[in-house]
Amino acid sequence: MPSFRAxxxxxxxxPGQPPERVLQxxxxxxxxxxxxEATRLDVVRGVPEITLRFLVEAATDDDEAAAARESALAMHDAVEDVATTGVLRVLRQRRGRWVPIGI
Known part of the structure:
Protein backbone atom coordinates (compact mmCIF):
# COMPACT_ATOMS: atom_id res chain seq x y z
CA MET A 1 0.00 0.00 0.00
CA PRO A 2 1.40 3.41 -0.97
CA SER A 3 2.53 5.70 1.84
CA PHE A 4 1.74 9.41 1.94
CA ARG A 5 2.32 12.33 4.30
CA ALA A 6 0.06 15.29 4.94
CA PRO A 15 -10.81 30.23 21.14
CA GLY A 16 -11.44 27.53 23.72
CA GLN A 17 -9.54 24.81 21.87
CA PRO A 18 -6.71 22.99 23.68
CA PRO A 19 -3.50 22.42 21.71
CA GLU A 20 -3.82 18.62 21.76
CA ARG A 21 -7.13 18.87 19.90
CA VAL A 22 -5.30 19.92 16.70
CA LEU A 23 -3.52 16.61 16.18
CA GLN A 24 -6.58 14.68 17.40
CA GLU A 37 0.81 5.04 10.59
CA ALA A 38 2.33 7.95 12.51
CA THR A 39 1.71 11.49 13.71
CA ARG A 40 4.04 14.19 14.91
CA LEU A 41 4.30 17.85 15.73
CA ASP A 42 7.38 19.85 14.73
CA VAL A 43 8.32 23.51 14.87
CA VAL A 44 9.92 24.56 11.58
CA ARG A 45 11.42 28.05 11.47
CA GLY A 46 9.21 29.03 14.39
CA VAL A 47 5.98 27.71 12.84
CA PRO A 48 4.30 24.61 14.29
CA GLU A 49 3.35 21.97 11.75
CA ILE A 50 1.71 18.59 12.05
CA THR A 51 2.70 15.61 9.94
CA LEU A 52 0.55 12.53 9.50
CA ARG A 53 1.79 9.49 7.59
CA PHE A 54 -0.95 7.32 6.13
CA LEU A 55 -1.53 4.46 3.69
CA VAL A 56 -3.82 4.57 0.65
CA GLU A 57 -5.38 1.51 -1.00
CA ALA A 58 -3.33 0.37 -3.98
CA ALA A 59 -4.69 1.53 -7.36
CA THR A 60 -3.24 3.49 -10.26
CA ASP A 61 -0.75 6.22 -9.33
CA ASP A 62 -3.26 8.93 -10.29
CA ASP A 63 -6.06 7.37 -8.24
CA GLU A 64 -3.79 6.93 -5.23
CA ALA A 65 -2.64 10.54 -5.45
CA ALA A 66 -6.23 11.75 -5.85
CA ALA A 67 -7.32 9.79 -2.76
CA ALA A 68 -4.39 11.18 -0.75
CA ARG A 69 -5.16 14.76 -1.84
CA GLU A 70 -8.86 14.41 -1.05
CA SER A 71 -8.10 12.97 2.38
CA ALA A 72 -5.52 15.64 3.16
CA LEU A 73 -8.07 18.33 2.28
CA ALA A 74 -10.63 16.66 4.57
CA MET A 75 -7.99 16.64 7.32
CA HIS A 76 -7.34 20.34 6.68
CA ASP A 77 -11.06 21.12 7.01
CA ALA A 78 -11.26 19.19 10.31
CA VAL A 79 -8.26 21.04 11.72
CA GLU A 80 -9.71 24.40 10.64
CA ASP A 81 -12.52 23.80 13.15
CA VAL A 82 -10.01 23.96 16.02
CA ALA A 83 -7.08 26.00 14.64
CA THR A 84 -6.03 28.46 11.99
CA THR A 85 -3.74 26.94 9.40
CA GLY A 86 -1.11 27.80 6.84
CA VAL A 87 0.32 25.75 3.99
CA LEU A 88 -0.82 22.16 3.39
CA ARG A 89 1.57 19.81 1.59
CA VAL A 90 1.01 16.22 0.48
CA LEU A 91 3.97 13.95 -0.21
CA ARG A 92 4.30 10.41 -1.51
CA GLN A 93 7.06 7.99 -0.67
CA ARG A 94 8.98 6.91 -3.75
CA ARG A 95 12.08 4.74 -3.42
CA GLY A 96 12.78 5.96 0.11
CA ARG A 97 12.23 9.67 -0.68
CA TRP A 98 9.23 11.90 0.03
CA VAL A 99 8.09 13.57 -3.19
CA PRO A 100 5.47 16.38 -3.26
CA ILE A 101 2.33 15.50 -5.23
CA GLY A 102 0.70 18.94 -5.10
CA ILE A 103 -2.80 19.90 -4.07
Whole structure:
Protein backbone atom coordinates (compact mmCIF):
# COMPACT_ATOMS: atom_id res chain seq x y z
CA MET A 1 0.00 0.00 0.00
CA PRO A 2 1.40 3.41 -0.97
CA SER A 3 2.53 5.70 1.84
CA PHE A 4 1.74 9.41 1.94
CA ARG A 5 2.32 12.33 4.30
CA ALA A 6 0.06 15.29 4.94
CA UNK A 7 1.98 18.23 6.41
CA UNK A 8 -0.01 21.22 7.69
CA UNK A 9 1.20 24.46 9.25
CA UNK A 10 -0.67 25.55 12.37
CA UNK A 11 -0.77 29.32 12.85
CA UNK A 12 -3.03 29.57 15.90
CA UNK A 13 -5.73 27.98 18.03
CA UNK A 14 -9.41 28.83 17.85
CA PRO A 15 -10.81 30.23 21.14
CA GLY A 16 -11.44 27.53 23.72
CA GLN A 17 -9.54 24.81 21.87
CA PRO A 18 -6.71 22.99 23.68
CA PRO A 19 -3.50 22.42 21.71
CA GLU A 20 -3.82 18.62 21.76
CA ARG A 21 -7.13 18.87 19.90
CA VAL A 22 -5.30 19.92 16.70
CA LEU A 23 -3.52 16.61 16.18
CA GLN A 24 -6.58 14.68 17.40
CA UNK A 25 -8.82 16.35 14.81
CA UNK A 26 -6.29 15.67 12.04
CA UNK A 27 -5.88 12.03 12.98
CA UNK A 28 -9.64 11.43 13.33
CA UNK A 29 -10.27 12.88 9.87
CA UNK A 30 -7.58 10.79 8.18
CA UNK A 31 -8.29 7.61 10.16
CA UNK A 32 -11.89 7.67 8.94
CA UNK A 33 -10.50 7.05 5.42
CA UNK A 34 -7.07 5.43 5.73
CA UNK A 35 -4.70 3.70 8.10
CA UNK A 36 -2.68 6.38 9.91
CA GLU A 37 0.81 5.04 10.59
CA ALA A 38 2.33 7.95 12.51
CA THR A 39 1.71 11.49 13.71
CA ARG A 40 4.04 14.19 14.91
CA LEU A 41 4.30 17.85 15.73
CA ASP A 42 7.38 19.85 14.73
CA VAL A 43 8.32 23.51 14.87
CA VAL A 44 9.92 24.56 11.58
CA ARG A 45 11.42 28.05 11.47
CA GLY A 46 9.21 29.03 14.39
CA VAL A 47 5.98 27.71 12.84
CA PRO A 48 4.30 24.61 14.29
CA GLU A 49 3.35 21.97 11.75
CA ILE A 50 1.71 18.59 12.05
CA THR A 51 2.70 15.61 9.94
CA LEU A 52 0.55 12.53 9.50
CA ARG A 53 1.79 9.49 7.59
CA PHE A 54 -0.95 7.32 6.13
CA LEU A 55 -1.53 4.46 3.69
CA VAL A 56 -3.82 4.57 0.65
CA GLU A 57 -5.38 1.51 -1.00
CA ALA A 58 -3.33 0.37 -3.98
CA ALA A 59 -4.69 1.53 -7.36
CA THR A 60 -3.24 3.49 -10.26
CA ASP A 61 -0.75 6.22 -9.33
CA ASP A 62 -3.26 8.93 -10.29
CA ASP A 63 -6.06 7.37 -8.24
CA GLU A 64 -3.79 6.93 -5.23
CA ALA A 65 -2.64 10.54 -5.45
CA ALA A 66 -6.23 11.75 -5.85
CA ALA A 67 -7.32 9.79 -2.76
CA ALA A 68 -4.39 11.18 -0.75
CA ARG A 69 -5.16 14.76 -1.84
CA GLU A 70 -8.86 14.41 -1.05
CA SER A 71 -8.10 12.97 2.38
CA ALA A 72 -5.52 15.64 3.16
CA LEU A 73 -8.07 18.33 2.28
CA ALA A 74 -10.63 16.66 4.57
CA MET A 75 -7.99 16.64 7.32
CA HIS A 76 -7.34 20.34 6.68
CA ASP A 77 -11.06 21.12 7.01
CA ALA A 78 -11.26 19.19 10.31
CA VAL A 79 -8.26 21.04 11.72
CA GLU A 80 -9.71 24.40 10.64
CA ASP A 81 -12.52 23.80 13.15
CA VAL A 82 -10.01 23.96 16.02
CA ALA A 83 -7.08 26.00 14.64
CA THR A 84 -6.03 28.46 11.99
CA THR A 85 -3.74 26.94 9.40
CA GLY A 86 -1.11 27.80 6.84
CA VAL A 87 0.32 25.75 3.99
CA LEU A 88 -0.82 22.16 3.39
CA ARG A 89 1.57 19.81 1.59
CA VAL A 90 1.01 16.22 0.48
CA LEU A 91 3.97 13.95 -0.21
CA ARG A 92 4.30 10.41 -1.51
CA GLN A 93 7.06 7.99 -0.67
CA ARG A 94 8.98 6.91 -3.75
CA ARG A 95 12.08 4.74 -3.42
CA GLY A 96 12.78 5.96 0.11
CA ARG A 97 12.23 9.67 -0.68
CA TRP A 98 9.23 11.90 0.03
CA VAL A 99 8.09 13.57 -3.19
CA PRO A 100 5.47 16.38 -3.26
CA ILE A 101 2.33 15.50 -5.23
CA GLY A 102 0.70 18.94 -5.10
CA ILE A 103 -2.80 19.90 -4.07
Missing amino acids: VLQITGLR AAEEALASRHLV
